Amino acid sequence: ALHSSFYQLDEALLVDYVKARPNLAQRLGGTHTEWKIKEVGDGNLNLVFILLGPKGSFVLKQALPYVRCVGESWPMTIERAYFETTVLREHGRLAPGHVPEVYHFDHPMALTVMRYLEPPHIILRKGLIRGTVYPLLAQHMSDYMASTLFHTSLLANSTLKHREGVAQFSRNVEMCRLTEEVIFTNPYRVAASNRWTSPHLDADAQSLREDSRAKIEIAGLKAKFCERSQALLHADLHTGSIMVTQTSTQCIDPEFGFYGPMGFDVGAFLGNLALSFFSQDGHATFEGEREGYKLWILKTIGETWQLFERKFLALWDQNWGSGDAYVEEVYNSKEVRDLAQIAYMSEIFQDSLGFAAAKMIRRIVGIAHVEDLESIEDVEKRATCERRALNFAKHLLKERSQYSDIGQVISAIQSIH
């Protein structure tokens, strides 16, 4: 029933669709003969069109009822477009500077129209591969994560509102199940979809599949992912879901959004920065070329966490008692509030490290790899980069409880050779 009025757009159908909707047509201006249309979906799942007109522009994203990069043999619910739009709107309200505005949503068509993030916006991952410094990245991402995670948690909201949100996003279960499989399960078993640089990493992949301690840790993280409704997550916050310029940072593509553990978002971002760090040697055209850039990445990892923690706590300080978690009359002294905040942040920190590790691992031995490493043409170099990243991630997964601040984590990254 929901799908009955769905049809997949192509350029011609797209023009008809927009022509029929004055709000959209007027945003572009002129007549349809003057519109430029480009399909840019580089993602694995969806159609993405850019529309440019004499007066304005927008991006139109449509979910398809199957996994785009695989084909119709792998069906996937188009309801994800509804959840993506709902998160874009909710996170956009909370962090308006870091989420593209939604102009239009068509539920049966699984179609979202949003601000076009015009050039020089590029996908952060591509900027990192080029070695471009983004001086405001840590500041912006910590803003985005602190605001969206704090304000969708029980630190800010009643349990009434929270359980409503949990119920609503429980329906995005198909997307969660994909995550469960590709991040928390398949890298730790023999699976046809797994791949890695072979034969170089054969032994590394095998040792992971035989690592009982790693499997116990991934089970704990999977349980948190499946059972812990801490905040409304983006839930796919890797560096391919962030578009940047020197002055702008925009989070797109929250189609996996659901109520989960905060560390899953923080860890996605930090883990993907770490992957980028380990890939840099593979991109250097002469020895030492990327050393400065690697230091900038490490600095960004450190600053992101530190600023995230500071901003999150500042929001908490400004909002004591507004959520149901910590009632003001109970948490009524500076001493107990400090202790509460330390305990809360240290759990997010631990979770973030665990999820960062899990996300790194799956990008090296699982189904979906990252361009940061894939684009290293020299296979020996690539394997070396990948092995370092994998070794660090395995270590972090198992030993993260030994780390109590981000500086120690950065030292550990630097010590991997």
Add this chain to the structure above:
Amino acid sequence: ALHSSFYQLDEALLVDYVKARPNLAQRLGGTHTEWKIKEVGDGNLNLVFILLGPKGSFVLKQALPYVRCVGESWPMTIERAYFETTVLREHGRLAPGHVPEVYHFDHPMALTVMRYLEPPHIILRKGLIRGTVYPLLAQHMSDYMASTLFHTSLLANSTLKHREGVAQFSRNVEMCRLTEEVIFTNPYRVAASNRWTSPHLDADAQSLREDSRAKIEIAGLKAKFCERSQALLHADLHTGSIMVTQTSTQCIDPEFGFYGPMGFDVGAFLGNLALSFFSQDGHATFEGEREGYKLWILKTIGETWQLFERKFLALWDQNWGSGDAYVEEVYNSKEVRDLAQIAYMSEIFQDSLGFAAAKMIRRIVGIAHVEDLESIEDVEKRATCERRALNFAKHLLKERSQYSDIGQVISAIQSIH
């Protein structure tokens, strides 16, 4: 709309209600003039009628749109009857020997008809006050908890089914909010509804309200209660929700049911046994009278946990890979399975101790006390019993991470004077 056809039953209306429903009338047999009706609701919330006829009997429970013991000034959703019935049916399917059969449910009337647990069934709490030994209690309660908790968790089910259940029971939020307030919040603040044996326990109650470490621990437990969807809980599993004979153990009244942390059920039962233990000296009519009984309670605490753990793990062993949590191909050796089970059980154990402590505390300094202690007429004696229980509970709340087996906990209970 839902409430439009609701009306509160009295004996006359009840007869009409049953007469109009052949299935119910035939269960009683004879004609309505031969039926005996007794209202027995000793609870705080609902109407409970026993109906006896020449041929058979049943209990009819109706939820009222307010808290019965307070009055219409404290409204409460009658939807709780729907959740109670849903849990009775689901848990009844999983542990048919320990849950009364549901014969009939009328949603708009918030009315459940179920098996009458005939005499000599009595409420366990009352049996404990009398000093009655129930030799099968640990065996039965460990059966009930192991089966219901295991089979409604991700150890047994897909995340698809699990998130559906979570969404459904998220609507029982009003009941969860009551728990949040009376267990996790009010005992730790000044609240008009709090009471305790005064002035005897004034300083004890005050020291709790000033105990920062206790407040940090209760915050962690509250977060688990609010955010962790581990299994479909009974969620009010104190000794007043269990009816017993020497050979039968029946869990009634799961109107607070929702997806929460397993330790909340296990801890409710163990904590209420511990309250009973500490109350026994107040019921002894001569010195030493209850010493043997106290040992039986401690033995029951120990056996309940040990049997619960053993049965839970047996279910797990029989069902490796049937749920989405631990995929068989990942957890593929005895070594990793053992490690996984140890980690999982030790979290339930820790949670159970924490929730047990929280439930003991709230029964001594919060709004709703227990007959075990309330019925001790000598106020000095009562205060002594209550202080011991409170001291143990405070200790357990804060130091539970030091305990790794139930024997240590039992020793700690015995060492309190």
